[in-house]
Amino acid sequence: MVTRTRFDDSDCPVARSVDAIGDWWSLLIVRDAFDGSRRFGEFQRSLGVAKNILTARLRALVDGGVLASVPASDGSAYREYVLTPKGKALFPVIVALRQWGEQHFFTPGEPHSELVDRRHEQRLRALEVLSADGRRLEPDDTAVRKVSTG
Template sequence: MVKRTSQENSLCGVARPLDAIGDGWSLLLVRDAFDGLRRFGEFQKNLGLAKNILATRLRHLVAHGIFEIVPAPDGGSYQEYVLTEKGQALFPLLVALRQWGDAFFFEPGEAHAELVEKKSGHPLLPLQLRGQNGRVLRHADTTVRVPSGEATRARKKARV
């Protein structure tokens, strides 16, 4: 596996989290946890991922505080992986990725899994970014503000 350069000192809010979740398998593990999977064997069966790779990904997600390991509720010898508050906060990211995938990776009318509201069964509305005044924002309406100063310039390694 290629060793990635750490982004832990980056000023970019996209780069830093990629150290924790910048791997497709990691996001699929988080997705599966939202779908109710909790045990190593469940993740392995659902993803078909080699056990050594799965173990590495789960350790990484635990180390980054996205999952925590808890004893099985039935008192058995199994451990379970549950999303922490930090892990649960990834839900909007997964919804955005799913909606982007639905829009651009399926042919019109092609069957695919759909995220729906439990109570009504209706599909979710597309996510929208809004400004302080409630106005819908597009990329052209935003800019990245990078702090200035000597200490900041010395730490700056990557920018988006």
Template sequence: MSSRQSGNPEPCPVARSVELIGDRWSLLIVRDAFDGMRRFGDFQRSLGVARNILSDRLRKLVEAGILETQAAAEGSAYQAYVLTPRGQSLFPLVLALRQWGETHLFAPGEAHSQLLDRRTGQPVPIMRVLDAQGAELLPEQSEVRKLERTDE
């Protein structure tokens, strides 16, 4: 029996994150929110997802505090979906997925979208993981250490 099924929270931060935002539609909704989309119809046109699936994912993202709803415009019956600070903190994750895809999933010269720094107009540099001294940290230089519960 998994820890989810037994009622125990998953002890792995990666597993908890994937449980919340790891499905295709949730991540693409977050991506589109970073691109400025705010309305249900805009998300649906961009993603081509069924209304019931989109509605479910938006509800879950709102419940998780990743998106919040706001009135779309004065007197409008529409809701806008806006990234919260918690949602905005997903930017490095979306950027990492984008850059990995650009590097590994496109043939040389194949057309794809590109993320630019609005201030300079230049492509966003490739992300790197740095250690406390600012040097690049490689996977083999890290380890997972289980932490014991401290709130007893």
């Protein structure tokens, strides 16, 4: 079995984030949590993933503080998975992936799901990266700077 490379001590925030999320199943679980899934069976039906894989990914997301396992809201003996504040902070990431996918992987007119504002039932504006003073930034407008300790 191949040992997974870990990035939890990397000085790169992207590497640490990818390490925390783990893989594509985990991102899809987080997506489903935003869409209202809370129980193991709901995640399994939506994703069609094997129980052992889903169990491992849910455990990793709970251990990583992205999801919390809580008593079922209906008082039954089941457990439910809810997004923590750390998990809810992934919302812009999920929206960015969704918008990128809509733009690059669907032909015009091809059916797909879309995220809408509940209040107005309209699609969201495209996410933008903005500078501290509000200017729209492109990749060439940015640079990586190391943050020193202290």
